[in-house]
Amino acid sequence: MIKLIIDDKEVEVREGTSVLEAAKKIGIEIPTLCYHEALAPYGACRVCTVEIIRKGRYGLSTACTYPAQEGIEVKTNSEKVKKARKLILEMLLARCPHVKKIRDLAREVGIEKPRFKLDNEECILCGLCVRVCEEIVGVSAIGFVSRGTKREVTTPYKINSDVCLGCGACAALCPTGAIKIEDIEDLRKIPLWHTELKRKKCRVCGEFFAPEVEIDFLKKKNTQILEEFFETCPDCRRKELGNKIGGKICQG
């Protein structure tokens, strides 16, 4: 176990814990945009910047990537941290002036209007979508292309991806709402990735639910599960399960 001090409070964590997780353990919330507990830390948004004092040396670092170390001191809200975080949020707000999440975070640190020219982006390039698609879903349908200010998230060659499952994990994790999913009749569309997939009809209610390719993908991954399960929409699955359990209780 490792002992460190965060905002004058001592905390003990297991080796390999990040400063961000250590802070959370004692109830200190550090704002984040590109962090998700299910994914490897990435350190892109820089919003979780904190001050680390190690062996008498002061420096700024991101709490999500910095591993907790014995004897270090962390300040999550020092003047230096506040100044740096404020400017980072000011730059993000100038990039995405209409994104609610960014506006709220910026307002919390006292920024209403950035001093820079306003752009009109929705994506902050946090990479949550790219990483969930690679690390959790395991298909890497999207990735980063280009460098610097031209960097963006898209599919290879910016055409419809032949591996996208249309699962929507990317949209679920997107902190700014930049990725939109449209379910229309038997189709699932993710316009940003040029994805257009046929959806499966529920054997019970007849409603369309998940994309067929996603269901096939899951079937291959989970060969023990009954075919029926994949033919049923989540609502009907719940109902059927409820009925079964209910029936058993009544019988019992």
Next chain:
Amino acid sequence: MKKIKTAKELEDIRKSILEKRDTNRPCITICGGTGCRAYACEKVITAFGAEIKKQGLEAKVDIRVTGCHGFCERGPLVVFHPEEIFYQQVTPEDVPEIVSETIMQNRIIERLLYTDPATNKKIKYENEIPFYKKQRRLVFGNNGKIDPTDITDYMAIGGYSSLAKVLFGISPQEVIEEITKSGLRGRGGGGFLTGRKWHYCRSAHGNPKYVICNADEGDPGAYMDRSLLEGNPHSVLEGMIIGAWAIGANEGYIYVRNEYPLAVKHAGIAIKQAEKYGFLGKNIFDSGFNFTIEINRGGGAFVCGESTALMASLEGKVGEPRAKHIHTVESGLREKPTNLNNVETWANVPLIIARGADWYSKIGTKESKGTKIFSLVGKIKNTGLVEVPMGITLREIIYDIGGGIPNGKKFKAVQTGGPSGGCIPEELIDLPVDFEELTRVGSMMGSGGMIVMDEDTCMVDVAKYFLSFLEDESCGKCTSCREGIKRMLEILTNITEGKGKEGDIELLEELAAAVANTSLCALGGTAPNPVLSTIRYFRDKYEAHIRDKKCPAGVCRQLITYSIDEEACRGCLACKKLCPQEAITGEKKEPHYINQDKCIKCGVCLETCKFDAIRVE
């Protein structure tokens, strides 16, 4: 070819190579480096081959195409051995005369000799030329002596004997101690003590371990690593093999940008030849040590010179850096202990092993040992690659070696350390060049770019140039670097277009601090240097742009006006004829005028006027 198994066998082969060579036999060495190639040296090479054949001298004269000699300004360069007569700016038309006169008759062709501009005297020998005199070409000097595609040339000058020395008598720990004691520091920019890095990598847990040669040099105007890999690839390989043995690695990579085709080619040839002689591959020198080197061609992203981005790229991923809280010596390529050094660092290793740490550490300053190769470019008379001992002053490099500023212009600043380095002003020209001193004045050693600027250079424009380079080359992963550079560049652009306002300098400084302190990697960490150093030393120039809407150097188009001095104008019509906007009016032998509404400030009139009548304000 039988693989060499002992140090004695290596020495025997070296002797037999030398015995076969008649040192008195004339040898024409022609620079085949990148700079001379730009001057079409390949035609000169072909011409020499044809002429030697034509005169039936194949058995009497050798031709050797070498790597870069450094004095690129004067290419194509040809040196005649054994006398070491130095000809410059040689054309294919000169070749028949050279062969008949210099080779056959030992007569010097005066017009091909270098003229010392200070004394106006012709100089006959390479080592007497001021450009070379103050240099100490320990690493780079062999470039001119060997054919980089022929391993026996390298072996003839003692190549691979350091490797033999290490494998037959020095323990890995002792090698690391020796490199540490020598004081060698990373030549790629970081300046970390090489021996210590090796030690950390050797001590790290995990297998396999890797060594990498970083040849992704990407600074505008810098080409020393390129020329070293092109001109003496075996010295880099030998350094890597020694390093791998000391660290305990069996696999190595050279990450070289694909825009360096000659370096890729020569490194590839060198690896094959080294394998043939048993210096690479399985059971090197029959010692039981296995080591292979693979070449990986980079796509040309500047950020891939950053060690973690380079490793990501080597793994086939997007070349973007990751947080380095756990060092690459512990978890680098494929999350295994990895030791990465730059081309020049590796090339120093055989030298240190051969001549000893004590000898090496006597060269240089207290904290920076040995020599450093700089790429001396910009507004300088002698453009080229120079290798100098650490601690030499900027003045010596710029004036004694570089020959000063051309066209009688005044020196203004020198930019060191590549795009993330800083501009050093005239008042610091006596600064001794080493890692600490350059950092202290707000610049850095970087990989050794040195761009000289004269009085016609606008420092705000320079900062803008480097920032626009970095805006393109930032990987864009982290907010601070991507957005910060973009915003700094916006402000700088405004300033150079006359839209600067009070508070801009302070906002630049605020942004610079945030980018430097909160970026993920060193690219972002150092990106503000061009802005900060120009503000530090040339604040008045920024103020002139912002307050007076003037560009004192006359560079920023929106802030200057061209006019014609009536007194000086002779009415020669030259400018009028060339003005692309037809903005100039006036009759023959009458003073001309520039219509400001039409003028696009292209400067053609200024370049054309023979009477110095164009005024820029």
